[in-house]
Amino acid sequence: xxxxxxxxxxxxxxxxxxxxxxxxxxxxxxxxxxxxxxxxxxxxxxxxxxxxxxxxxxxxxxxxxxxxxxxxxxxxxxxxxxxxxxxxxxxxxxxxxxxxxxxxxxxxxxxxxxxxxxxxxxxxxxxxxxxxxxxxxxxxxxxxxxxxxxxxxxxxxxxxxxxxxxxxxxxxxxxxxxxxxxxxxxxxxxxxxxxxxxxxxxxxxxxx
Amino acid sequence: xxxxxxxxxxxxxxxxxxxxxxxxxxxxxxxxxxxxxxxxxxxxxxxxxxxxxxxxxxxxxxxxxxxxxxxxxxxxxxxxxxxxxxxxxxxxxxxxxxxxxxxxxxxxxxxxxxxxxxxxxxxxxxxxxxxxxxxxxxxxxxxxxxxxxxxxxxxxxxxxxxxxxxxxxxxxxxxxxxxxxxxxxxxxxxxxxxxxxxxxxxxxxxxx
DNA sequence: TAGATTGTTAATCGATTAACAATC
DNA sequence: TAGATTGTTAATCGATTAACAATC
Numbered sequence: 001x002x003x004x005x006x007x008x009x010x011x012x013x014x015x016x017x018x019x020x021x022x023x024x025x026x027x028x029x030x031x032x033x034x035x036x037x038x039x040x041x042x043x044x045x046x047x048x049x050x051x052x053x054x055x056x057x058x059x060x061x062x063x064x065x066x067x068x069x070x071x072x073x074x075x076x077x078x079x080x081x082x083x084x085x086x087x088x089x090x091x092x093x094x095x096x097x098x099x100x101x102x103x104x105x106x107x108x109x110x111x112x113x114x115x116x117x118x119x120x121x122x123x124x125x126x127x128x129x130x131x132x133x134x135x136x137x138x139x140x141x142x143x144x145x146x147x148x149x150x151x152x153x154x155x156x157x158x159x160x161x162x163x164x165x166x167x168x169x170x171x172x173x174x175x176x177x178x179x180x181x182x183x184x185x186x187x188x189x190x191x192x193x194x195x196x197x198x199x200x201x202x203x204x205x206x207x208x
Numbered sequence: 209x210x211x212x213x214x215x216x217x218x219x220x221x222x223x224x225x226x227x228x229x230x231x232x233x234x235x236x237x238x239x240x241x242x243x244x245x246x247x248x249x250x251x252x253x254x255x256x257x258x259x260x261x262x263x264x265x266x267x268x269x270x271x272x273x274x275x276x277x278x279x280x281x282x283x284x285x286x287x288x289x290x291x292x293x294x295x296x297x298x299x300x301x302x303x304x305x306x307x308x309x310x311x312x313x314x315x316x317x318x319x320x321x322x323x324x325x326x327x328x329x330x331x332x333x334x335x336x337x338x339x340x341x342x343x344x345x346x347x348x349x350x351x352x353x354x355x356x357x358x359x360x361x362x363x364x365x366x367x368x369x370x371x372x373x374x375x376x377x378x379x380x381x382x383x384x385x386x387x388x389x390x391x392x393x394x395x396x397x398x399x400x401x402x403x404x405x406x407x408x409x410x411x412x413x414x415x416x
Numbered sequence: 417t418a419g420a421t422t423g424t425t426a427a428t429c430g431a432t433t434a435a436c437a438a439t440c
Numbered sequence: 441t442a443g444a445t446t447g448t449t450a451a452t453c454g455a456t457t458a459a460c461a462a463t464c
Contacts, residue, residue, distance in 0.1 A: 009430095009431070009432095010431095012403075014406070015400070015403035032444085032445065032446090033445080033446080039387065040387050043434095045433060046431090046433080048445095048447065049447085052446095058445085058446055058447080059439080059445080060440050060444075060446040060447085061443080061444055061445050062440080062445075062446095063445065076410065077406050077409045077410050077413065078413070079409070079412065079413045083409075083412055091304070092300075092303060092304035092307045093304040093308075095300060095304065096303065096304040097301075100301075106405045106408075107409060108405065147412065155231065170412060171412050173404065173405075177227040178227075178231075179224070179228060187408065189404055189407060189408055191399065191401070192224070193399070194223065194313075195220075195227065196223075196381065197310055197311065197314045197381075198222070198223035198285050199220065199397060200355055200379045200381060201285045201286065201291075201314040202219060202222075202284065203379050204354050204378060205285065205287045207378050215454085215455075217454095218455095240420085240422090241421080241422080242420085251456065253423090253424095253456080253457060253458080254457080256421095256422070256423065257456095260422095260423070266421085266423080267421080267422070268420075268421045268422040268462075269420055269463070270420090270464075271420095271422085
């Protein structure tokens with residue numbers, strides 16, 4: 001079904017189609033690229049190109065079968081087995097992320113959390129245990145952890161990142177404002193909340 | 209000091225320069241665009257163009273005075289007075305965001321949180337009180353709230369967003385996975401964590 | 417002076433959009 | 441058949457990068 005190469009911009013839009021389609025009312029059994037484009041404020045040709053990269057279920061005059069398109073998108077993201085995940089930094093944000101129920105839908109399984117604060121080590125957060133950072137390497141190495149979530153302060157992030165990649169992680173979800181340096185095959189996805197606040201501030205400023 | 213028009217991509221990079229500069233060791237009193245580019249993995253011409261849009265402190269041979277460049281960047285983001293902020297949706301994520309200390313640096317002041325769950329209404333979160341969503345419009349309208357943070361489920365987000373913009377908000381920080389529709393002068397900054405997970409999943413998949 | 421850096425003008429690249437032919 | 445939709449090929453647009461002149 002899927003096609004050759006997917007550009008970065010397309011890759012970033014695919015999840016938006018998926019979440020849009022998933023919250024469509026049940027009676028929408030067919031959906032056109034045109035109507036998706038309207039709802040998401042995208043160009044309709046762009047939507048068609050994006051969808052063509054993961055699905056060939058589009059039919060002239062009628063569009064896509066909604067369930068089929070959802071299935072095609074999910075197939076694009078899902079692996080055969082789920083991947084283990086750890087969270088490092090158990091402040092309120094790490095805590096919130098540990099309690100999220102979004103992981104399962106994308107084949108992720110949060111298996112442990114880490115912190116260096118004696119007062120939280122040993123406690124539990126939902127189903128998982130909070131372990132000392134000193135055990136991070138061994139745990140990830142033994143447990144085949146593929147994704148590491150970093151919610152530490154900026155100055156601690158690079159070292160944690162190194163430990164994660166050295167122990168086998170190939171993806172990092174970075175909530176610190178540090179610029180992380182990683183081996184070529186590792187993806188760092190930045191969720192830089194401080195930078196977001198700056199952008200929001202700039203908008204408000206120029207709105208007078 | 210600043211220049212005419214700033215492109216979206218440039219605007220999104222400016223906060224990254226700021227946080228990079230801010231965590232530089234104190235002995236780095238001068239910094240060149242070339243070295244910033246190397247550290248952040250950007251093209252050096254791009255960095256120079258970006259910085260030129262907020263500062264004219266660059267001097268051939270020596271680069272920028274670090275403190276001056278930081279001040280120029282901060283001047284770009286800061287308003288004369290700070291703006292009021294509310295958070296809607298007091299799950300663990302809303303809670304974490306309410307406790308963050310990042311706001312002040314960008315001239316934001318979190319003044320209240322809202323939820324519809326009777327069990328949390330009336331409680332406090334740090335310095336702020338959790339109020340019922342039914343009071344959202346009146347509170348924001350009277351308090352001149354400019355930024356609204358949405359951490360509700362996807363299906364509740366649009367209605368909350370409408371209430372926020374109708375009561376005077378001109379910026380929305382959206383942590384739900386809903387695509388929000390707003391008046392033209394309102395900025396929605398999406399922090400779509402579900403979409404991020406999907407992108408991370410896709411990377412892991414194609415790494416085999 | 418030589419060299420490192422700056423900022424600018426021109427070339428390249430890639431992504432978006434427009435035009436169009438094909439299909440049911 | 442007419443019309444809505446699809447997917448593709450070509451044109452446009454904007455952003456990145458390369459080349460270069462200016463400066464200390």
